[in-house]
Amino acid sequence: MSLNEIHGRLALITGASGGIGATCAHQLAEEGVHLALTYSTNVKSVNELVEDLNSRYAEKNLQISTHQVDVGRPDEIAAMFREIDAQHGHRPDILISNAGHGKRVPNVWDITLEEFDNMLNINLRASFVLVKGVVEHMKAQRWGRIVFMSSIAASGGGINGCHYAASKGGLTGMMKNLSTRLAEYSISVNDVAPAMIGDTGMVPSTTAVPGIASTIPLGRLGTPEETANVVTMLVKTGYMTGQSLLILVPAKSGVIGRLCSDEVIRRPQHLPPHSSSPLTAPTCIKSAFISGKMPKSVSRKSGLAELRACTECRGRVLETEKQVLRDESLLVLRKGKQGLRFRAPNLDAAEVRCTGLLSLLRRLNPDVDIEDALRTIAPDSEYPESVEIPQELEPGSESPGSSHGFEWNEASMARDPADGMVSLPTARAEGYLGNSSGTRLLQTISDLLPENLQEHQGESPARASQAGSPSLLMHFANTAVLDNLVDAYFLWYNCSYPILHETTFREKYRSRQQIHPRSSWHLIFYLVLAIGHWVSTGGSPLSQCSYYMAARSRMSMRMLESGSLVAVQAFLLMGNYLQKRDRPNTGYNYIGIAYRMALGLGLHREPPSGTHDTLLNERRRAVWWVVYCFDSGFSLTTGRPVMASDSFIETRLPLNVDDSNCALDSPLTAPVDRPTTYSAIIAQARLVSIANRIFSEIISCPYRQSFDLKAPRSIDHQLKAWRLSLPSYFTAQDVPTWFRGPRAIVGWKEQNLRMLLWWGSQRLCSVPSEREEAQNMCHFAAVETIQDVTTFCRDFFDTLHTGLSWYATYFLFQASVVLSIHHLRPLPPLDSSLAAVNQELWFSSISRARDCLASLGPTNNAAMRCLAVLDRIRDRSPPGQSAQIREYDSAYQTQEPGGEMADTSLAPLAVDPTLQVFFEDTSWENDLFEGLNGFPSTDEVDLFDYVGNTGHAMP
Structure with a gap:
């Protein structure tokens, strides 16, 4: 490769989502350069750029990666370089440090120390950190190109303030030093200092463009292409180093534009063509700064000629002033210390x-x-898309203060989401997860499968495409669309969790045009639309869901400065929605806020005695028990401590009333013996009370020498009593279609709790007979779960909306994993006659679970992720078991409704960004779940740890 050949090189371009950065990407791609592109927030633009590059230059087989980076944070830059190493195999050969920050604060007294530091961090320190990240690679190969994006402000000009000028001046100084230090390694270092380039944000307002263009002899602004031309030239010219290239057309004599003035001065149309601007004389020095020449009138060799020039300027000013004052309605001419200015009369x-x-x-x-x-x-x-906007300080994944790697950040809409079911591990820190989470079950399986040194070729799907799907169109004005989403929310979500009173909401919805724009009702409204959109369609990606983004924009810290039932409802809806949308830690926080605020509002207490009991009081009770169920259920899902306690709760369960035709201030009606929107939450609240006991007495209980089955048998009896006490409509065939889903979810939760009860008990048993009893009970609970879920999905497939499918996938997958653990680590049974029966149940149940997940997969990405894990368990099972599973797969293979065979291949998974963690390199060698090193990955206390190879592992 020649000294200046760049084809096949790798270039890192920061701030590449638009403007100069995107144009540089196009020019280098045309040269056959592979690209690593960074952006701060504009994921849509960078995805469109990548799609355009791949389309235009498909024949060049370019490798293009994108990385979301706040260049003001060195930890994010370090993470970016690790991503580049993994995706490209080496560090960049070319660095174009283009990202910058240009917040305009012209007066030094208005610049805070924080803003000063922030400006230098992004515009100066970031380039230093980037250079350190690439220079060793460039030195080793004795070839490199570094281009900084500077500014005319580096020479002391500009309108963005002294902090901006200092950052750009420092950049040029650093460039000069580096160019001499790195020249011996054939590394060139230059900077480009553009001025008045269009489509980049250098001109803060489009209305100012004509005035600025009129000061430039060409009559226009520069273009990003012209700036990129210079950058490309520097990249292809290794003999040029240490140069700061100013991209600028000298302004017309005597005219000052945006570069050095606070205002854009436009020539009045009525002035004669030969007349000059009234700024000519007072601003000769400023004009000279733009043109690069100092006027003779201020040189050391002044004379009559120079003085005459200034006198002529003054004369033109006076003449022009006379003409301007003739039309005071157009302009007002002011004279001050800074000279004369035109001002429109409405400007003041x-x-x-x-x-x-x-x-x-x-x-x-x-x-x-x-x-x-x-x-x-x-x-x-x-504003420019290429300018990096600094983000608020966030807990970094490599923060020295990180508590055992449990810090997390789900603020970015572009990063790969976590798993809302907490059943599949992820490749990065996502918060503490305990023993009841599905992630811990997978860690147990990890030690039970034989090592497989021969990886299947092509098994890992490719890294998810970075190209984003089109944004969801916002139809807030389309009543038909809104009506459908509101109907979906109340039909498929509110019947399980009656957070809102439907009659009251619909009344306000119909008169929403009259509701004050600042009313908190709009937040509830947007959340209803977001949930309705999700349950009815599966939802667009979270970053593209206009309804969620509208709701998110309505939330602020001020919501925590007051307490109201509406705020509790909002936090509940947001928290549960985010869990379902694979933002579990953010959802967990919102549910926690709702719980604390509910306590502050006294929702856990009954109204004072003597208070007239209205539907509003019943609604407060219903909201409290939803808070109670969400907090407990979320804790059990993640394995985190349960915060809710029955000891201080005074509020009774809501009554099974039909409030569809009641106002909030109406007297409470008598309960009815048929399904209502309260039926499911009443049953679930009673069940959650038992769940809390399971968690505290069994799941989170440390291993001890003496443990018998008295406690789990007692809890199991409670679960049976709970089921027997349910109203008849929980088992009847003739129930409303809308109630089938809520009823099924409650039943599946009870089976899942029984399974977890005996799963936790078997690790505590020291007597073999009791351990085998606990294992069998857990085994049969898992089998029952699979049978009930798969039967429901088969018989009522047409009623499976996204919310119901989410729960079916969660309970089905956890039961399948538990069965796999039982049979991958078999114990010699005390009763050998049960062994064959158990084996038969396992094979048939796993096959049914796989077929059901395959049928859910086309509309449920989580189902496809879970199916992939079950497939890998099957493929890595001992040879005899693996063959038997395959036989059952062919014997019990079911068909999706419509007659087509379910597609269980891994091909569709390649486009699922959450699956990439399955196949990334980790420290677990020869492990089935290579890449699934999820929670807890490091220093969790042994008392919580009962996976294989620990002191408390199950035999």
């Missing part, structure tokens, strides 16, 4: 109004960043 009023609005905004929300808020409102027209 606009400035006063703007100042008042800014003061009002800061009074309403002292923490608001107005510049960032404006970017959110009009990102396309006002």
